[in-house]
Amino acid sequence: MGIDRNNKLEEYINKVCLLIKNKDVHSDIKLELTDHLESIKEEAMNSKLSEDEAIDKAIAHMGDAEVVGKQLNKAHRAKLDLKTLIPVLSISLFGLLIMYFIQTNSVVAEARNLKVFQQSLVYYLIGTVLMLGLYIFDYRELLKYSKHIYIGTIIIIISTILFGVRINGISYLNIGFAKINFTEISPFFLVIAFAGIFESWSWRTSFKFVLGIVIMFIPLMLISTSSLSTAFICIVLCLTIMITSKAKLKHIIISIAAVTIVPYLYIMIEPYRSKRLFTFLNPYSDPQGSGWLYIQLRKTLSSAGFLGNGFNLNPKTIPEVHTDFIFTYIVYSFGWLAAIITIIFIAFFIIRMMNTAKSTRYSYGKLLVIGFTAAFTTQFILSITTNLGFSPLFGITMPFMSFGGSHIITDMMSVGLILSIYRRKNLGPVLPEESLA
Incomplete structure (x- = not known):
């Protein structure tokens, strides 16, 4: 009889859940309904009713x-x-429009042969499909794969450094049909890995603190051998994760002191390039002409009006305008008004991510959003300040806008996970199936 009675309650709960289309909330609702029903049942039985009547x-x-x-x-x-x-799609569509003008006006040498517009369109379509797929996917399922993602990321970075194809001094991962700048997109995977690893991390013990620093420092050291800009993004990402996962102030200060080894490592590996880092302060000071690009950026930006100069930028003015210097092209061609509007959309996107993080109940989801916020914010700031000549030429792309398949796709995938977290912001961790019976 006890089994039949329990089945009666379960049957009622299952009937309710069948009408709830959002399956992500079924476990929480089952537990909540079971708790309410059992409470009412106990009260009724205490008032001398039989179990069936209760x-x-x-x-x-x-x-x-x-x-x-x-x-x-x-x-x-x-x-x-x-x-x-909306801001992500707006920025992305503007980026696609820019690729069209760059190709049709031959702003970049061999832009027509590269077919930057057609390729970008394919990348955006693939990225959009993956973004929507990850929105439907329950991000909480990634938690159990955090360590695997971390180890896999380390292995791929090492493989890229040792066996990758060097293009313009950058190591690309060669997978046969495509060459991927994995170093550039590695922060995406590190956010997922770090959010899971440090979700319930205790920084208070000396062992855990040292182990946490080692876990963060290994990819940072490897990335710094290939890309100083990506290393800087990872430094900001690591410190943000530490603060959010409640590391002590003294631990954060020690960590900041520890990561100062990164620029020294870069200087040892790339002594000539490191000397050029601060040329932006006085572009005319180097007789060898390392400040030429800074001078070109200043001339191009100073000639841009409020509404722009059109799409006739000389291909010899600024190299790689479709990748590292897309913001300069926006200012020159569309004017400062378009640049300001772009920055407003970017700011709105960043603020929205921060609000999502604040409203997310589950600490793992909160860490994920904060990690992506730190990575995107740092990348946007570095890209814009570099284009304006306010910082060294890090060689960093603008998220959602610059030409390149790997970073566009991973940027859109990041947004997909953020949308997935927002969709489930009121849910806690995934519960074991046996606890839902």
């Missing part, structure tokens, strides 16, 4: 399963965060 009273008190199910379905409907999606 169960019937509990179900009657909760209400008709169909009515309750429809109400809960309306309350827990999966939401697409348009306040995140």
